[in-house]
Amino acid sequence: MINEILVQFAEWLYATGGSRAIEESFYLYNWIETTHVLTIMVCLGMLAFIDLRMLGYALPNVSASTIADRLNVPMMIGFAIMFITGLLLFYAKPTYTNQSIWFRIKMVLLVVAFFNAIRFHRHMKASASTWCNEPRAPLNLRVSAALSLGLWAGVVTTGRLIAYDWYHCYRDLPGWLSAAAGCVAE
Amino acid sequence: MELLPFFEWAETTFLGYIGKTYGGVYATFGQSLHLMALAVLGGSVLVADLRLLNVIMKDVPSKIVTEQAHKWFRIALVVIICTGTFMAAAVAQRMYHNDFFWAKMSALLVGIIFVFAIKRPLLKGSHADLNPIVIKMVASASILVWFSVAATGRWIGFSG
Numbered sequence: 051m052i053n054e055i056l057v058q059f060a061e062w063l064y065a066t067g068g069s070r071a072i073e074e075s076f077y078l079y080n081w082i083e084t085t086h087v088l089t090i091m092v093c094l095g096m097l098a099f100i101d102l103r104m105l106g107y108a109l110p111n112v113s114a115s116t117i118a119d120r121l122n123v124p125m126m127i128g129f130a131i132m133f134i135t136g137l138l139l140f141y142a143k144p145t146y147t148n149q150s151i152w153f154r155i156k157m158v159l160l161v162v163a164f165f166n167a168i169r170f171h172r173h174m175k176a177s178a179s180t181w182c183n184e185p186r187a188p189l190n191l192r193v194s195a196a197l198s199l200g201l202w203a204g205v206v207t208t209g210r211l212i213a214y215d216w217y218h219c220y221r222d223l224p225g226w227l228s229a230a231a232g233c234v235a236e
Numbered sequence: 237m238e239l240l241p242f243f244e245w246a247e248t249t250f251l252g253y254i255g256k257t258y259g260g261v262y263a264t265f266g267q268s269l270h271l272m273a274l275a276v277l278g279g280s281v282l283v284a285d286l287r288l289l290n291v292i293m294k295d296v297p298s299k300i301v302t303e304q305a306h307k308w309f310r311i312a313l314v315v316i317i318c319t320g321t322f323m324a325a326a327v328a329q330r331m332y333h334n335d336f337f338w339a340k341m342s343a344l345l346v347g348i349i350f351v352f353a354i355k356r357p358l359l360k361g362s363h364a365d366l367n368p369i370v371i372k373m374v375a376s377a378s379i380l381v382w383f384s385v386a387a388t389g390r391w392i393g394f395s396g
Contacts, residue, residue: 076394084390088278090271091386095279102308109304112296120293124282206275207268214263 053232060144072142079142086135092128094202096121104195106186115182118174151217151231156208163201170194239332246328255326262326270319274386277312280305281382288363288375298363298371306356313348336395340388347381 063069072079102108103117140147147153173191181188187195217223219233246252255262284305286292293301324331331337355374363371 080391080394083394084387087271087274087390088383088386090275091278091383092282094272094275095277095282098276098279099283099305099308108308109301112293112300112304116293116296120296121283124286124292203268203272206271207264210268210271211263214259216259 053229053234056148056232057145057234060148063141063144069141069144072138079139082135082138082142086132086139089128089132089135090206093125093132094128094206096125096128097198097202100125101195101199104187104191110185113182114184114187115174115178118178146218147212149219149232150212150215151227152208152211152214154230154232156205156212159201159204159208163198163205166194166197166201170198240329243328243332246325249325251322252325252328255322262323266319266323266326270316270323273312273315273319274389276308277316277382278386280309280312281378284309285375285378288371299359302359302363309351331392334392334395336388336391340385340392343381343385343388347385350378350381 072082099108100118100121103110103112103114109117140153170191173194177188177191186192215221217227217231219228219231223231223233247256255266283292284302287294287296287298287301324337355378358366358370358374
């Protein structure tokens with residue numbers, strides 16, 4: 051049921067003028083994708099430094115709350131551009147992307163990463179004053195930081211794999227994979 | 237010097253064979269790892285250069301920030317070169333005829349020379365002794381060079 055609704059929504063998006071205009075423009079589509087990749091350097095680059103600081107591998111002699119506070123702004127700017135360009139990339143190829151198992155896994159990983167970030171900030175705010183000058187964060191924050199790095203590595207990998215159609219609906223897929231990829235009977 | 241025979245040979249190597257035969261290995265160990273290393277490299281460049289430009293972490297000495305960021309820059313650069321070599325070996329002959337591949341290699345070479353022959357020697361001493369305008373010019377050039385490396389790298393895929 052949900053897959054049928056998603057397919058209808060993707061087909062409606064695909065029929066809009068804006069979607070066609072982006073996909074059919076060589077330069078527009080490719081520059082949106084290039085910007086998406088460049089913002090990985092900004093957003094995930096900053097995130098990696100925050101997480102590595104918590105794990106004690108980067109800037110251990112600088113207060114952890116200073117790192118988190120100061121790098122948060124450029125990270126969020128990068129994330130906002132990455133999110134907008136990501137939406138535009140989906141808008142340009144909604145029917146293909148909607149039925150990509152990699153895109154679906156990427157979305158799940160993004161949601162888990164979001165909740166992990168909330169948990170991380172909550173623990174950070176509550177406890178930073180007691181340890182922020184230590185070279186390593188307490189165990190629960192280190193677990194969150196390591197999880198964050200792992201989840202974002204998964205987001206990057208699945209994002210890259212969207213371009214490959216190994217498990218797309220026009221392939222011969224097992225039932226569970228076909229349902230997970232959002233395939234519907236013609 | 238004719239480079240085509242080298243690129244033809246690269247495709248026949250073990251790396252070229254693995255990349256060409258196993259799409260999953262190429263995409264995950266090549267492309268994804270390359271992107272992750274690019275993220276770390278971008279982070280290390282931005283953390284150091286935005287500090288030198290007085291945009292972030294103004295309350296932390298720039299020497300500490302640039303020294304720490306450079307450690308991760310080196311690690312990311314090694315991973316980028318290794319994964320990039322693996323990816324290029326699989327499609328070496330196509331790369332030879334791709335203008336953006338050569339643009340990226342040129343930008344990468346400029347970036348490496350810039351970092352190890354200009355930026356690092358300049359920032360080795362006390363930053364307080366340096367002309368602030370020179371520091372800002374170096375930081376701006378560094379961001380420009382490394383973002384050019386990333387952008388030209390992405391365009392290799394669009395122009396194949």
